[in-house]
Amino acid sequence: MHHSTDLKRMETHCDYAFVHPSINRDLFAAGTTAHAILERVAQLKPETDEEVTEIAEAVVEHLITEGRAFDGIPEPPLPVNAVMEGKAIALKYMMYNGLPSGEPEVGMAVDADLNPVEYLSPEALYGCIHDNIEFGVDDDGEMEYDVVVSTDYKSAWPTDAGELETMQRKGQALTLYARYKDKVQCLRMRVVNLRTGMSYEKDIFLDEMGVEMLEGWWRELKMVCRKADKLVADPGKAQPRPGIACVGCPLAAGECEEAWVVAMGGADQVDRYIAAQAVVDQSKPVIRTMMKNKTVTSGAGFKERARKVLKDDAIDLIVEQWCKGDLPWNPPTDQGELRALLLAANLGVTQVRNLAKVMFPGRELASDREAFIDSVTFGTTVAEFGVWK
Numbered sequence: 001m002h003h004s005t006d007l008k009r010m011e012t013h014c015d016y017a018f019v020h021p022s023i024n025r026d027l028f029a030a031g032t033t034a035h036a037i038l039e040r041v042a043q044l045k046p047e048t049d050e051e052v053t054e055i056a057e058a059v060v061e062h063l064i065t066e067g068r069a070f071d072g073i074p075e076p077p078l079p080v081n082a083v084m085e086g087k088a089i090a091l092k093y094m095m096y097n098g099l100p101s102g103e104p105e106v107g108m109a110v111d112a113d114l115n116p117v118e119y120l121s122p123e124a125l126y127g128c129i130h131d132n133i134e135f136g137v138d139d140d141g142e143m144e145y146d147v148v149v150s151t152d153y154k155s156a157w158p159t160d161a162g163e164l165e166t167m168q169r170k171g172q173a174l175t176l177y178a179r180y181k182d183k184v185q186c187l188r189m190r191v192v193n194l195r196t197g198m199s200y201e202k203d204i205f206l207d208e209m210g211v212e213m214l215e216g217w218w219r220e221l222k223m224v225c226r227k228a229d230k231l232v233a234d235p236g237k238a239q240p241r242p243g244i245a246c247v248g249c250p251l252a253a254g255e256c257e258e259a260w261v262v263a264m265g266g267a268d269q270v271d272r273y274i275a276a277q278a279v280v281d282q283s284k285p286v287i288r289t290m291m292k293n294k295t296v297t298s299g300a301g302f303k304e305r306a307r308k309v310l311k312d313d314a315i316d317l318i319v320e321q322w323c324k325g326d327l328p329w330n331p332p333t334d335q336g337e338l339r340a341l342l343l344a345a346n347l348g349v350t351q352v353r354n355l356a357k358v359m360f361p362g363r364e365l366a367s368d369r370e371a372f373i374d375s376v377t378f379g380t381t382v383a384e385f386g387v388w389k
């Protein structure tokens, strides 16, 4: 069976990335963690924030001590930093977008004639996992129709509506079509950017036009599967294709010499820049894991950097100061709503400095301004990753 995630490496990167056996899964640890937390929350249906946090912490503990299993194959524990990042992504997403409902992590597959078969069945030609499946009823103002919604969570910052047009999503739509074509009149493909909270949707109606489009996608997918068969049979034919495809490729961290050759001395300056950027981006999490929080005085790794962070009661202090009434205009008086607004804005020290400039404008109030900033922040250190001289 060809898995959608393997074919995606061929589609997004290159043939060499598809056949290469040693994909460093640590690179996907943050996304894996966010997915795992959303899956458990959808399964356990917690009712309070505390329960959501408990579920997230249990998932984190499992991933950093035991690791996960992919298609039943156990994998080693994931790096702590990346897992914590994934936890933060999932919790923030759920705080602003609600908890997932529906059925999580649903494996589906089709055979060579687009018949639905069991996921991982020996007859399967193509298979995928839907992050979440839900059924509903919609209407177009005249009549109601049944819809199946497949949600795909993405943790990559650049995720946008373009993800709806990938071969991966087309393949996922085909598995839905094969399984539910007699049950629903519409397939709703949804992609969610977990970092920004943005959601993108595409409805495929199972009318004559929709079915024709799906049949075209099926012909394309079968061609890709035939190509994948050939590459699996003769991996030597899979050539690296360094260039823009290297961005985000897990092999750029080291396994793909070709990307390094271009990064170090490619003839084209733009190709050199892109390959070098890909090597740096993909190497960062690998070196991070190697350093395991060890600090360095020179070279690459973590270094303690002093910085200010907001105190726990910073929002209350800011609202109190803001509402004091000695501003050049009538300030809002409802502290509750204002506090909720500031809380939702997820303020950092930079934004608080900007607010303080408004509350204490001009040079003559500079010392009051600094005193106020000091009253709502405290000094700490963070381990910052980078190259140090």
Ligand code: SF4
Pocket: 013, 014, 015, 016, 017, 240, 241, 242, 243, 245, 246, 247, 249, 250, 251, 252, 256, 258, 259
């Ligand atoms: S780093 Fe570039 S050339 Fe190498 S496998 Fe990835 S996409 Fe292909």
